[in-house]
Amino acid sequence: MSAVATGKRGSLWQGLSDWANRHRKWVLAAPAIIFVIALMVVPLLYTLVLSFTDAQGSIQRAFDFVWFENYISILGDTARFWPAVWRTVIFTAVAVTLEMTIGMAVALLLRRPFMGRGLVRVVMLLPLVATPVAVAMMWLLIFEPTVGFANQVLGWLGLPAQGWISDPSTALPTLMLVDVWQWTPMVILILLAGLVGLPEEQQEAARIDGASTWQRFWHVTLPMLKTTVIAALLLRSIDAMKTFDLLYVTKGTGGGSSHEVETLNIYAYALSFDYNEYGMAAALVLIYFLIIVGVLVVLNMRRKENRR
C-alpha cells in the first residue's frame, strides 16, 4: 500500500526515502545527538577556553590567557572553594543516607498489598512533583522563627524555639531535612519497582529454614536488590550534589550571610552571575563537573560489577 504510494511520488522522493532508510540509524538519531552536541559539547569547549582566561565583567571585553592561574587560585582558595566542597559532600552524604535508609524501610513496608497501600503510594508522589521553588517557599514559612509551624510544634512539646533556616548554624541541616522530605519518595519508588521483580522462592526457603526477618532482609533481599539500590544511590547522589533551587530560594545568592549553605553549585552561580568572574567561574564549574563525573563512574562501576 505504502510502497505503491511512495512509488508514485517520483524518483527524487523515492531516492531520498531509500537513502534515509539505508542510513536510518543516523537519520533517526542525528537530530538528538546534534542537539546535545550543540547545547553541551560546544558550551563545554567554550567553558574550557574561558577557564584559561581572565575574562570578567563582560564577555565582550578583551581578555588574556592566564592558563592554569584560575585553577591554581581556586584549588588554593580555603575561604570559599573548600568549604563549598565540604558542604556539597556533607549535604549529599547526609541527605542521601537518610533518603536511602528511610526509603528502604518504607519500600519494605509497602511491598505487599494491603488496604490503603494505594493511598500511601499516591500521597508520597506529592513531594516529588511539587515545584521545588514552591516547596522551598513552603518550608521557609514552616521554619519561619516567629510564625512558623515548626516552632509552634516545638512550643507544644515544651522545647525552645529554633532559628532553623535563618540560623547559620542550623540552616544546612534543616535544608537537608527538606531534601529528604522531597526526594525520599523517589528512592521508595525505585526500590519498590526492584522489590516487585524479586522471586519469592528464596524468601520462602529462608523462612522455612528459620531465618529471622532481619536475616532474610540482610542475606536474601538486599543482595538480590543490590543493583537497584546502587541505581537509586547513583541517581540521588548526583541530583543532591546539584541541589540549587532549594538552597538558592531559601538563602539567596552566596548561600546566606556567612555562606552557610554555599555548595559548589551555589558558589558557581554566584561567580558566574553576581561577580561576573567568567574565567574563574569556568574553571570552577569544570572542577565541579569532574567531581560529579567521578562519582558517576565509581558508582556505575559498582553497579556493573553487581549485574554480572
Added chain:
Amino acid sequence: MTTRSLESRGFVGLRAVLLIVFGLICLAPIVWMVLASFKTNIDIYDPSSTFSFTPTLQNYSAVFAQADFLQFFINSLIIGVGSTGLALLIGVPAAFSMQRFGMAKSSGLVLLSRVIPHVTLLVPWYFIFASLQMVGGYSSLVISHMFISVPLIVWVMIGVFEGVPEELEEAARVDGLTHIGAFRRIVIPLVVPGIATSAILSFIFSWNNFVFALVLSGNSTRTLPVAIFNFIGYASIDWGALMAACVSITAPMIVMALLGQKYVVAGMTAGAVKG
C-alpha cells in the same frame, strides 16, 4: 497466600502506624501551605488560628489580579508544551535507533546531559543566546528546557523499545513498509503509553524548572517559578499571597500526578531497575 497468613498481627499494626506517620509527613507541609493560602496575614501570624480560621480567597484574588501572573502561567505552559513536543520529536526516534543499533557512545553522550550540572552551561548559553538575540524570548527557554527533556525521553524510551519485538518490524517489511515506515506505523502506535510517560515527566520537569528561566527569561517570558522567587525580593514577605501563588503553581502538578499516577511512577523509575 501463605506469606500473608504468616505475617503476625503485631507487624500489621506496626506497619499501619509507621505508614500513617510517613503519609502524614508527606502530606502535612502541603496541607499547611494550602491552609496558609486561605488565611489573612493576621491569621498566619496568630498561632491560635493554626487550624481554626475563617477562610478567605483574598490571597488568590490578589495573586490573580496581577495581570502578570496569568501571563507567567501562560509562559510556563507554552514553554512546557513546546519543549516537551519538540523533545519528543527528536528524542523518540533517537531512542529507537539507539536501542536497535546499540549506539553506546551516542546514548552515553545524551545521558551525560542528564548528569551535567546546569550551572556549567549557563554562561556559554547566555552568551550564545545573547549573540543570537534570543535572551528574553521563548525560543531560548524552549531550547534550554528541551535540554532536560531530551535525555529524560531517551532514557525512558530506550527501556520501552526494548519491550517491542523486532519481529513486528520484519513482518511489516514483508508487507512492503520501509524501515522508517515500519517504525512510524507499527512501532510508534505500540509505545503510546511510553510516550505518555515521557511527555508527562518532561512537562513536569519543565514546569518545575527554575534556573534556566532565572537566567534566560525576560520580563514578558518569565516562568512561574521565577515569578514566585521574585515575590521575596521585598523587605517584608506577604506570606498569604506567596502561599496562594505556591499552591497555584503546584496544583497542576498534583492534579497530573493524581490522574497520571501510573505514568509518573513509570517515568521516575525508568531504567533504574533493569539497569
